[in-house]
Amino acid sequence: MRLSFIRAGQRNDFLPTGQGAGGGLVPWVIAIMTFLTALALAGGIALASAAGGVATDLGRTATVQILQANPERAAPQLRAVVEALRHEPGVAAVRQLSPAEMRRLLEPWLGAGNVTADLPIPAVVDVRLRPGADAVAIDRRLHSVAADARLDEHGRWLSPLLGLVQLLQWVAAAVVLLVTGAMVAVVALGVRSALVVYQPTIELLHLMGTEDAAIARVFQHRYLGYGLAGGLAGVACAFGVLIGIGLLVGRMGGGAIGTLGLPWHGWAALAVLPLAVALLAMVAARVSVGRALRAQL
Amino acid sequence: MVSSVVRFENVGLRYGTGAEVLRDLSFALDRGSFHVLLGSSGAGKTSLLKLIYLAQRPTRGFISAFGEEVTGLPRDALPALRRRIGVVFQDFRLVPHLSAFDNVALPLRIAGRPEDEVRAHVEEMLEWVGLTDRMAARPAVLSGGEQQRVAVARAVIGRPDLLVADEPTGNIDAEMADRVLHLFQELNKLGTTIVIATHDVHLVSRLPGAQMLRLVAGSLSDPTGAVRHPPKPFRPLKMRP
Ligand SMILES: Nc1ncnc2c1ncn2[C@@H]1O[C@H](COP(=O)(O)OP(=O)(O)O)[C@@H](O)[C@H]1O
Ligand SMILES: [Mg+2]
Numbered sequence: 001m002r003l004s005f006i007r008a009g010q011r012n013d014f015l016p017t018g019q020g021a022g023g024g025l026v027p028w029v030i031a032i033m034t035f036l037t038a039l040a041l042a043g044g045i046a047l048a049s050a051a052g053g054v055a056t057d058l059g060r061t062a063t064v065q066i067l068q069a070n071p072e073r074a075a076p077q078l079r080a081v082v083e084a085l086r087h088e089p090g091v092a093a094v095r096q097l098s099p100a101e102m103r104r105l106l107e108p109w110l111g112a113g114n115v116t117a118d119l120p121i122p123a124v125v126d127v128r129l130r131p132g133a134d135a136v137a138i139d140r141r142l143h144s145v146a147a148d149a150r151l152d153e154h155g156r157w158l159s160p161l162l163g164l165v166q167l168l169q170w171v172a173a174a175v176v177l178l179v180t181g182a183m184v185a186v187v188a189l190g191v192r193s194a195l196v197v198y199q200p201t202i203e204l205l206h207l208m209g210t211e212d213a214a215i216a217r218v219f220q221h222r223y224l225g226y227g228l229a230g231g232l233a234g235v236a237c238a239f240g241v242l243i244g245i246g247l248l249v250g251r252m253g254g255g256a257i258g259t260l261g262l263p264w265h266g267w268a269a270l271a272v273l274p275l276a277v278a279l280l281a282m283v284a285a286r287v288s289v290g291r292a293l294r295a296q297l
Numbered sequence: 298m299v300s301s302v303v304r305f306e307n308v309g310l311r312y313g314t315g316a317e318v319l320r321d322l323s324f325a326l327d328r329g330s331f332h333v334l335l336g337s338s339g340a341g342k343t344s345l346l347k348l349i350y351l352a353q354r355p356t357r358g359f360i361s362a363f364g365e366e367v368t369g370l371p372r373d374a375l376p377a378l379r380r381r382i383g384v385v386f387q388d389f390r391l392v393p394h395l396s397a398f399d400n401v402a403l404p405l406r407i408a409g410r411p412e413d414e415v416r417a418h419v420e421e422m423l424e425w426v427g428l429t430d431r432m433a434a435r436p437a438v439l440s441g442g443e444q445q446r447v448a449v450a451r452a453v454i455g456r457p458d459l460l461v462a463d464e465p466t467g468n469i470d471a472e473m474a475d476r477v478l479h480l481f482q483e484l485n486k487l488g489t490t491i492v493i494a495t496h497d498v499h500l501v502s503r504l505p506g507a508q509m510l511r512l513v514a515g516s517l518s519d520p521t522g523a524v525r526h527p528p529k530p531f532r533p534l535k536m537r538p
Binding site: 200201204205206207208209210211212214294297 | 350351352353354372373375376377378379380381382384390392393403404407
């Protein structure tokens, strides 16, 4: 066991370094808890931004299809639908997809060259809805002008997924809270065991006229150090894991999963985490020491 | 203004719900006086000293230190008073992970003295108690006598206004005891008020000029008793009307 003593520049640091009073374990526990907090935090933020992105992309768009294979019967319905949509107050924009666009959309699914001219291509209209628009009512009104028209609101497909994402976000928030609580408890326990071990020394310094604040400061500095060391280690591991996940997702190619990246404020939150952890450890130490000292005359 | 450094009025002390360990103590320690507190083991010497160095509140009565009524002071006013008191504890209370040097340096560092001054003072003090070659040693490897000398050096290094020593010569040979007592006398000449507790009646004969307080079963015995030495009488505090 290596101990360092009071020397110039470390005055009033009467605590030995090394495996003193569980102090040796405290930074490790803090590191593990910071790691878990960081992952939960990153997961929560990534989910929030992904859900938000998908929701704004798809949530307020819809497609109207004319489910009629015969082009002669489909064409007038299509015109009627576009006309009706233009007069709908809940519709912000209407765009009819040209047959060429439709072919381009279908090609990846059917294979290049397989989209021949005689392939019956459904007529499709892209619709952007205003916030609060009632898609069901619009669909009903379209039916009255075109019997084979059907409006698909994309958000409807999404709503169970968004519910799941929301639930996962709550879970992530709960994990962050619980782990933070456990971390405070660990620090408080560490300080308390240190107080027991150093009780004779603390009492002596107290009797020699050391102010409570000076004694508390020693523990505060010690735990600020533990918090910083553990916090940085934990967040560094979390960064590694997140970057690894990012690379794997990137290799899987774009698509929906590609939107699961961590936005910049997520990275910022992770970068600030060690500081927050260190401050938390410091405050927990200060409170515990202050309470123990006030119990003495 | 009182010239007494410490003043007890009808002080009583009991630990928990036990019987009174100290009873009806009334006395004053004048500034610059040298007192020997004599009493057999268990008479309450350590308890009385604890009251003096503000480690314990009395269960009744009033205590003032440096002219301040300490029984009524808030606890955050106590450290400043404690810094004016040097204590040699009966059980030394050296910090186990600090070297002899760093133990002795504690009061100076608590007072925030510059480090070069600390080094010079501590080295001089350790030389004076004959521990120059043990400066880097930790308490665990020091003998009982060496630990006691470290404790003495730590108590006097800050030139306190009041020095309280609990059996400070209990573990050292006669020659070193004389040296330590001489150190106390030198400090006393510089104006420090001194109280030494001992069960050793012979110690008194080595301290000409010291006044005596005799503690018998928690009470100060008649100061005109047979063991009184030197002739200078102990002056019991007059009760306030
Ligand atoms: N912390 C304590 N709790 C309870 N009783 C104590 C405590 N300290 C001392 N005593 C009791 O008080 C009496 C006086 O003890 P002490 O002041 O140590 O005497 P001395 O120093 O003269 O030997 C003894 O009976 C002792 O058992
Ligand atoms: Mg004693």
